[in-house]
Amino acid sequence: MTDDKFFKSLSRLGFPMFEPNEELEVNETLAEAVKSNDTRIWEGFPVLLANAGESYQFASDQVEQRLPNKELKQRYHQLILLSAAVYTHYHLSFSWLNKLKKSFSDQDKTLVKSLRKGLAHRQTNSWPADVDPERVRGLFELYYEQKIEKDRRRKDRYEEFSLEYALSQLFSPKQKELFKKKLEGDALTKTEQEYYSRTVKKKVVALANSELHSLARKLLEQ
Numbered sequence: 412m413t414d415d416k417f418f419k420s421l422s423r424l425g426f427p428m429f430e431p432n433e434e435l436e437v438n439e440t441l442a443e444a445v446k447s448n449d450t451r452i453w454e455g456f457p458v459l460l461a462n463a464g465e466s467y468q469f470a471s472d473q474v475e476q477r478l479p480n481k482e483l484k485q486r487y488h489q490l491i492l493l494s495a496a497v498y499t500h501y502h503l504s505f506s507w508l509n510k511l512k513k514s515f516s517d518q519d520k521t522l523v524k525s526l527r528k529g530l531a532h533r534q535t536n537s538w539p540a541d542v543d544p545e546r547v548r549g550l551f552e553l554y555y556e557q558k559i560e561k562d563r564r565r566k567d568r569y570e571e572f573s574l575e576y577a578l579s580q581l582f583s584p585k586q587k588e589l590f591k592k593k594l595e596g597d598a599l600t601k602t603e604q605e606y607y608s609r610t611v612k613k614k615v616v617a618l619a620n621s622e623l624h625s626l627a628r629k630l631l632e633q
Contacts, residue, residue: 437468442477445487454546457494458554464507471511489539492519496526497551581618586611 441463444452452459463469471491478484492515495508515523528534530544538544578587589607592599599607617623 437463437466438470438473439477441469441474442487445474445478445483445490450541450543451546453490454542455550456490457497457547457551460491460494461498461503461505461554464505469507488519492523493526493539493542493547496523496530497547499523500527500530501551501555581614582611586614590615 441459444456444459447453474487475484478487491511495512495515498505498508526538529538530548533545578590582590585606589599589603589611592603593607593611
């Protein structure tokens, strides 16, 4: 296995610090998306911008600096407004977007409302001729569904690790194994059943005591 493949494998197993240092240039990527003259990319711009906003690198003025002429800077501004309309439609708020909104003119704010209304009612007349709001909606909803699922898996993994840690504080490895087998309804040998009843069950009974749980919570709050 090559070092590159090895480090990527480590990253997928939860150690991103071992991933090869191929840092994504967020601002340059957004500028290239604006310059692409590809409506498919422009229709996915709200997704690109939402992901870029999560990076400490993102700076809207640096994106503009990479756009060589007024026409492209205007196109970027339009895509920002289009993205703001999408986020508003889905009731999403971002700190970086709130900063950008401070520079919106009254005309910009009116356009955002018009674009949001067009998206909500599937009206294309308020949208740029080269952008299909239905494709914008579809791309963003796909991204949002994937993000929710990713966040759910991350939460599940955290809770699983948290439970494992808590069990390890109370039970020895063998006791933890019997605890899980009993919980999952797996058959125990006679020796395991005796050990469970003699040792593990006593801890389980103590854990199930609501008064003890309440006292433990009070101690943690002090």
